[in-house]
Amino acid sequence: MKLPADVQYNDVLIRASGNRELLIENYKGILLYTAEEIVITCKGLSLRICGCDLKIAYFSGYDMKVTGNVRSISYRSNGDVCC
Amino acid sequence: MLLRLLRAFFGYVRAEAYGFAPERFMNLLIKHEIIVWDVERTQRGFIFYTGRRNLLSMKPYLHKTNMKVKVLEKHGMPYFLRRNRKRAAFVLGFLLSMGLLYGLSLFVWEVRIEGETSLVAENLLSRIEEAYLPLGTLKSKVDCSGLEQALRKDFSEISWVSCELKGTVLTVHLEEGSATRPPYKEERPGDLVASEDARITKMVTRQGTPVSKLGDEVKKGDILISGTIYLYDDNHEVIETSYIAADGDVCGTCELPYEDYVELQYYRKRYRQEVSRHITLYFLDYCLTPWIPRMEEANYDTYTQIHKARIFDYFYLPFGYKLIRRTPYTLEKMSYSEEEAKAILNRRLRKKIKDFQEKGVEIMENHVKIGKENGKLTAKGTLTVRKSITQFKENGIAGSEADQR
Numbered sequence: 001m002k003l004p005a006d007v008q009y010n011d012v013l014i015r016a017s018g019n020r021e022l023l024i025e026n027y028k029g030i031l032l033y034t035a036e037e038i039v040i041t042c043k044g045l046s047l048r049i050c051g052c053d054l055k056i057a058y059f060s061g062y063d064m065k066v067t068g069n070v071r072s073i074s075y076r077s078n079g080d081v082c083c
Numbered sequence: 084m085l086l087r088l089l090r091a092f093f094g095y096v097r098a099e100a101y102g103f104a105p106e107r108f109m110n111l112l113i114k115h116e117i118i119v120w121d122v123e124r125t126q127r128g129f130i131f132y133t134g135r136r137n138l139l140s141m142k143p144y145l146h147k148t149n150m151k152v153k154v155l156e157k158h159g160m161p162y163f164l165r166r167n168r169k170r171a172a173f174v175l176g177f178l179l180s181m182g183l184l185y186g187l188s189l190f191v192w193e194v195r196i197e198g199e200t201s202l203v204a205e206n207l208l209s210r211i212e213e214a215y216l217p218l219g220t221l222k223s224k225v226d227c228s229g230l231e232q233a234l235r236k237d238f239s240e241i242s243w244v245s246c247e248l249k250g251t252v253l254t255v256h257l258e259e260g261s262a263t264r265p266p267y268k269e270e271r272p273g274d275l276v277a278s279e280d281a282r283i284t285k286m287v288t289r290q291g292t293p294v295s296k297l298g299d300e301v302k303k304g305d306i307l308i309s310g311t312i313y314l315y316d317d318n319h320e321v322i323e324t325s326y327i328a329a330d331g332d333v334c335g336t337c338e339l340p341y342e343d344y345v346e347l348q349y350y351r352k353r354y355r356q357e358v359s360r361h362i363t364l365y366f367l368d369y370c371l372t373p374w375i376p377r378m379e380e381a382n383y384d385t386y387t388q389i390h391k392a393r394i395f396d397y398f399y400l401p402f403g404y405k406l407i408r409r410t411p412y413t414l415e416k417m418s419y420s421e422e423e424a425k426a427i428l429n430r431r432l433r434k435k436i437k438d439f440q441e442k443g444v445e446i447m448e449n450h451v452k453i454g455k456e457n458g459k460l461t462a463k464g465t466l467t468v469r470k471s472i473t474q475f476k477e478n479g480i481a482g483s484e485a486d487q488r
Contacts, residue, residue, distance in 0.1 A: 029110035035124055055123060059109070061116030 012042035019070040022049065025063045030056075038066060041078065048074045094135035094159030101128030102150035111144040135161060184394075191220050192251040193391065193399040200259050207255070210237060219367070219401065222248060230255075250397025271477055272326035275308040277301040278474040281335030291329030301472075307333045310478055326478065335472045341451050343431055344461040345424040352412040355380070359409045366402040380411030424460040428453055432462060445469040 006013045006026055013025040024040060024047070031046060032039040038054050040047045054068035100108055105128045112119060117140060119131040128150070133141075138152070145152055167173070194211055196204040212218060214237075215230050227246040234244050234255070243258040275291070283299050291308040295301055308331045314323040363372040391403040419427070436446055451464035 027113075029113055030106050033106060033109065033122075033124055033129065055121075057122075058118065058120035059113060059122065060118040061113055064113075 010043050012040075012045075012047060014047070014073070016070070016073075019051070020067060021057075022066040022070060022073070023063060024066065027064060030059075035068075040064070044078065045075050046078055048072075048076060050074075090134070091159050094157070094161035095132055096135060096138055096154050096158070097130065097132050097156040098138065099125065099128060099130045099153045099155055100145070100150050101125070101153070102145075102148065104148045105129055105150065108144060108148040108150045111148065112141065115140070115144070117141060130155070135159065187400055188251060188398065189222055190251060190401075191216065191222055191225060191248070191253050192218060192401050193253070193393075194218070195252060195254045196257070197254060198257045198259070207234075207238070210234075211255070216253065222251075225253065250395070251399045252397045270328055272310050273328050273475055273477040274306045274310045275329045275331060275333065275473045276476045277303055277305045277307055277333075277335070278472050279303045279337050281337035281472045283307075283333060283335045283472075284469055285332065285334040287333075288329075288331040290327055291331065293331075295333075301335070307331075307473060328475070331473070332471065333473045334469055336447055336467055336469045337472065338465040339468055340464075341432070341435070341466050342461070342463050343428055344459045345419060345427050346459045347421075347424055348416065348418050348458060350414045351417045352382075352384075353415045354384075354410050354412045357411070359411075361407055363405040363407060364402075365405060370405075378409060378411060380413070382414065383409045383411040385409050419460075421455070421460060425453055428460060428462040436466070439466075439468065443470070 005011045010026055012027055015023040015025075017023075026042065027047070028041045028043065030038070031041055033056065035054055036050065036052055038049045038056070040049070049066060049070060050072045051068050051070040054066060054070070057065040057067050059065075102108075109122075109129075117133065117137045119133045119137070122129055122131045138154070141152065144150075194208055194216065196207050199207065211230070211234070215233055216225060225248055227248060230246050231244045234257075235241055240259045241257050242260055245256045247254045247256065280302050281300075283295055283297055283301060286293065286295070286297055286307070288308050291310050292312055294306045294309050301307065308329040310327050310329040312325045312327060313321045314325070316322045359376045359378055361372065361375050363370050365371070386408045388406040388408075389403065390406065392400040394400070432451060436449075439446060445468060446466060447469055448467035449464075451462050451466065453460060453462045455461070
């Protein structure tokens with residue numbers, strides 16, 4: 001049986017609406033939150049969102065919505081956050 | 084929308100968290116599934132919205148991360164009630180007024196007529212209010228179909244009627260005469276009799292025995308077509324009699340008296356410029372007039388405008404105010420010249436003739452003469468008209484009896 005990766009490996013799930021809105025599921029926590037950069041920890045990696053006017057519309061234990069002008073989304077191994 | 088309503092119902096706050104480790108504090112909130120929204124970063128921490136109860140459950144994590152929270156704004160019903168807890172009378176008044184409004188919404192407070200042309204809405208309204216539905220009737224007791232039937236019976240001009248109850252308003256939609264009803268056919272045995280004195284000019288018998296013939300002079304009540312049918316044998320003796328409802332068309336010429344007059348001397352109202360206004364408050368049939376301005380003139384016209392209190396279009400209430408305007412006038416003696424009076428009489432006569440023609444009455448001759456007597460101009464005489472002169476009259480024999488015979 002082939003299960004989706006987010007169910008099988010608990011991978012992070014990102015849904016982007018253009019560059020204005022990101023819906024992130026299966027995340028673990030927030031490492032950094034500024035208007036230009038948000039770093040989110042996920043299983044085995046961290047997610048780095050760069051842009052301007054970034055804002056967390058809401059967050060709960062399950063999902064998080066980021067709005068603003070997103071310029072880039074990049075993955076980094078855990079522990080390699082500072083750049 | 085639902086989410087907003089729930090938040091408003093349970094209450095929510097806008098707060099600022101600041102201190103040593105904002106991100107750690109956020110992670111603790113995530114871990115313990117505390118929902119926050121509209122998170123904005125500030126110099127010393129972040130500003131967020133969260134539920135009233137969430138704020139209380141954040142307390143241990145604040146302590147753990149050495150953070151502090153400052154509540155900036157409070158929204159929602161719990162905070163509103165707390166702010167207004169000393170205004171119990173206001174809340175009581177509000178609840179009372181709501182209850183009163185609900186109570187008043189159970190009655191009919193307004194009747195509207197729509198679609199009338201020749202019928203006068205006022206007559207219909209007064210008939211409805213006097214006979215069937217006085218204002219203030221419980222809505223649950225209103226029988227719309229019964230009212231429709233009663234109106235159709237009372238006003239023959241109505242060809243279609245529908246009653247609609249919406250809010251506290253009963254709307255009567257009607258159509259007049261556009262769809263003509265089939266002519267009523269008598270089924271009980273009877274005769275066609277003359278409705279007035281006339282000379283018969285046309286006669287068509289559909290059912291029954293003709294008694295009169297063309298050119299006959301008949302008096303009111305004379306039988307024109309009898310509903311009794313005799314069956315004769317070869318010796319001209321009646322062997323069988325049957326009773327039916329006579330049917331046919333009988334037209335005749337008859338003389339209609341006409342009389343009208345115009346007083347040559349008359350009074351005309353000369354209105355003055357100043358108008359006095361005042362307001363009367365009313366509740367059901369009770370009125371209260373706080374102040375009535377003094378009126379010097381003995382003669383005045385009163386114009387009353389009723390403003391009923393209502394909520395939206397269909398929620399009328401049994402109170403409101405009346406705006407009363409009184410315009411004083413003086414009477415001025417005037418007189419018509421004979422030509423003017425004659426023109427008025429002629430105009431009225433033409434209108435009368437036109438009304439007859441609209442009803443299908445044919446004017447054959449006009450013997451109206453205009454003359455002067457006792458300071459007034461009179462139009463007297465007769466109009467010779469041709470019209471239907473039939474009228475059904477039962478002969479008093481019951482249907483079953485008639486059949487047996």
